[in-house]
Amino acid sequence: xxxxxxxxxxxxxxxxxxxxxxxxxxxxxxxxxxxxxxxxxxxxxxxxxxxxxxxxxxxxxxxxxxxxxxxxxxxxxxxxxxxxxxxxxxxxxxxxxxxxxxxxxxxxxxxxxxxxxxxxxxxxxxxxxxxxxxxxxxxxxxxxxxxxxxxxxxxxxxxxxxxxxxxxxxxxxxxxxxxxxxxxxxxxxxxxxxxxxxxxxxxxxxxxxxxxxxxxxxxxxxxxxxxxxxxxxxxxxxxxxxxxxxxxxxxxxxxxxxxxxxxxxxxxxxxxxxxxxxxxxxxxxxxx
Amino acid sequence: xxxxxxxxxxxxxxxxxxxxxxxxxxxxxxxxxxxxxxxxxxxxxxxxxxxxxxxxxxxxxxxxxxxxxxxxxxxxxxxxxxxxxxxxxxxxxxxxxxxxxxxxxxxxxxxxxxxxxxxxxxxxxxxxxxxxxxxxxxxxxxx
Numbered sequence: 266x267x268x269x270x271x272x273x274x275x276x277x278x279x280x281x282x283x284x285x286x287x288x289x290x291x292x293x294x295x296x297x298x299x300x301x302x303x304x305x306x307x308x309x310x311x312x313x314x315x316x317x318x319x320x321x322x323x324x325x326x327x328x329x330x331x332x333x334x335x336x337x338x339x340x341x342x343x344x345x346x347x348x349x350x351x352x353x354x355x356x357x358x359x360x361x362x363x364x365x366x367x368x369x370x371x372x373x374x375x376x377x378x379x380x381x382x383x384x385x386x387x388x389x390x391x392x393x394x395x396x397x398x399x400x401x402x403x404x405x406x407x408x409x410x411x412x413x414x415x416x417x418x419x420x421x422x423x424x425x426x427x428x429x430x431x432x433x434x435x436x437x438x439x440x441x442x443x444x445x446x447x448x449x450x451x452x453x454x455x456x457x458x459x460x461x462x463x464x465x466x467x468x469x470x471x472x473x474x475x476x477x478x479x480x481x482x483x484x485x486x487x488x489x490x491x492x493x494x495x496x497x498x499x500x501x502x503x504x505x506x507x508x509x510x511x512x513x514x515x516x517x518x519x520x521x522x523x524x525x526x527x528x529x530x531x532x533x534x535x536x537x538x539x540x541x542x543x544x545x546x547x548x549x550x551x552x553x
Numbered sequence: 554x555x556x557x558x559x560x561x562x563x564x565x566x567x568x569x570x571x572x573x574x575x576x577x578x579x580x581x582x583x584x585x586x587x588x589x590x591x592x593x594x595x596x597x598x599x600x601x602x603x604x605x606x607x608x609x610x611x612x613x614x615x616x617x618x619x620x621x622x623x624x625x626x627x628x629x630x631x632x633x634x635x636x637x638x639x640x641x642x643x644x645x646x647x648x649x650x651x652x653x654x655x656x657x658x659x660x661x662x663x664x665x666x667x668x669x670x671x672x673x674x675x676x677x678x679x680x681x682x683x684x685x686x687x688x689x690x691x692x693x694x695x696x
Contacts, residue, residue, distance in 0.1 A: 281641055282562050282589055308593050313638045313675060341592045341674035350676055350683070359675075380672045384684065445556065459686060460554045460670050490556070527591060529557025532564075 266516045268551045271302035271336045272523075272540060273486075274309050279526035279536035281308075289327055294537055296331040298544050303333040304520040305370065307340045312366055325370050336518050337374035337414065337484060338367045344402070345394040349383050357401045364402075368409040374484040374518075375406070376414040376441050379422040382460045392425055399429060399438055406437040414484045418443035419458065420467040423474050430481045442478045443486035443522070444501050446470045451500055454490060454530060472505045479513040488522045490530055492542040496549070507550035519547055554672060555591055560686055562589040567662055567692030574648055576618060576625070581648035582607075582655060584662060584694055593641035595668075597626065597634035598677040601685065602667035605647060608660050616650040635677055657696050665689045 272295045280286035286294075288309040295303055305324070311317035328335050340363045347356040360377070367375040381391050399413070406413045417423040417440060426440045447469050450456035456466040489498050497503065510517055523540040525531045531539075554560065568585035575581075588595075597619065605612045617628035621639055625648070639645060647664070667685050669678035 278591075278593075278641075282565070285642065307674070308641045313594055313640075314596070314636050341594075341672065343672035346671050347673045347676060350671055350673065350678060350680075378672055382670055382672065384682070448556075454556060456556075457558065458554060458556060459558055459560050460672055462558065462670075462684075462686065524555055527555050527557060528559040528562055529555075532562070 266513055268510055268517045268519050269301035270544060270547050270551065271304045271518060271520045272298060272300050272544065273304035273339070273520050274306045275339070276521055276523035276540045276543070277536050278308060279532070288324065292327050292331050292333065296333055298541055300544055301334070302336040302518065303328050304337045304339065305335060305372070306338070310338065310366065312363070316362065316366055318369065321366065321369055335370045335372040337372050337376055337520060338363065338370065339376040341378070343378050343380040344398040345391060346380055346383060348394060348398055353397060353401065356398055360402055361405050364405055364409045364411050367411045372411070374412050374414045374439070376416045376484070376486070378416050378418070379426060380460060381419060381421060388421060388425065392428060395425065395429055396432060399433060403433055403435045403437050407435070412437050412439050412484070414439050414441035416441040416443050416486055417478070418445040418486070418488065420446065420470060422446060423470055423478050427478060427481065439483055440478050440481045441484050441486055442475055442482050444488040444506065447472070447475055447502060447506060448500050449502070454500055472502060472509065475506055476509045479509060479517070480515060482517065483515055484518050485510070485520065486522050487519045487543070487547060488524055489543045489546070491525045491534070492539060492546060496542065496546060498546060503546065503550065507547070511551065519551070521547065559688060560591055560668070561666060561688050561690060562591070563690045565589065566690050567664065567694060569692070569694060571694045571696050576648060579650060581618065581650050582696070584647045584649065586645050586647060586664070588639045588641055588643050588645070592674050595639055595674050596677065597621065597637050597639055598632045599674065600666060600668055601632045601678065602665070603628065603631070603647070604665040604667070605649060606663040607649065607651065607655070612649050618648040620646040620648060632677070655696050659693050659695050661691065662694045663689055663691045
């Protein structure tokens, strides 16, 4: 089916660190890239410590004036990490606030990370914890007409969230495959992640698993790290993933998360230029 | 959190120069820091420790004051702050009281940033349930 393409503010965050670029300029940049929408991450949202509704409205107007629908928001809140550290009630109330923020921006999706790093907690226990949290969150998402997108960017998380989707049976709980879970281990970018220091490199998930996620995945994180001289991304099975997306039975929104700017990858590269290349890459492969 | 090991962009986080500030009748050396954590928005207490060395000398927490938006907090108490958020690239100051005077010229400053592995940017690990992530930022700072 058809895919739309958006660019996340994460893709361009390097420009804030290097040149002080703020959201208005970033939105203009993304508009010039010729994409279908915008994905807003928490660094640029006026929600901490309290939500500023007037500023949220200004952001909404800026995006509209630039001709960019706001597709999604992302917040740095692992729901079970929050429940374990604070409480289920705290987590529910906090995510409820973010759901309301997402609705007020007119965005369809709220993405939250899925992380498996609670000390001493295995997969089954993590599943039970996620089930308890999302059972509380899904009715709130329905009330606000915002779809929750459980970002799966690590080994085992796609299967865990597919199991949960089958249990919850709600269109308001979706799975957000993040290409990172399908990245291959290479000498230039080992398959390690900072939330699990000292852990051995993880294994990439299979294309079969990616395909199995797709019926529940209208919103996808296209994590990309570097584009080579042929315009390809050698760290992911892009061709296979985009083929599966093209053959999917539902439409998808692909949110580009260019991440090559971080210190451990290629901080010398320019995020705007590289993000443009990412847009071209996905446009080349997407089915129209 | 992203790939790799770093959770902070080191380059440019510590200013290239320092000045002096009088606080409570005492003289402090003031070094500017910018918030260059990758997922950047955090309450100050998310940083469970900021351990500072100048020219290899450990500075006791009691001799450091962290200043953000004209609010000064003793480093010993910073890990309790839930409601003061440090935003992306926002400047803050480390005011450091030294035993003895620093000579004019270049000094090596190191700041070890310690934070929980909890993947919730707005929550403190007050009960110490999580292992820690560590990254040391260095810079040459001229007085």
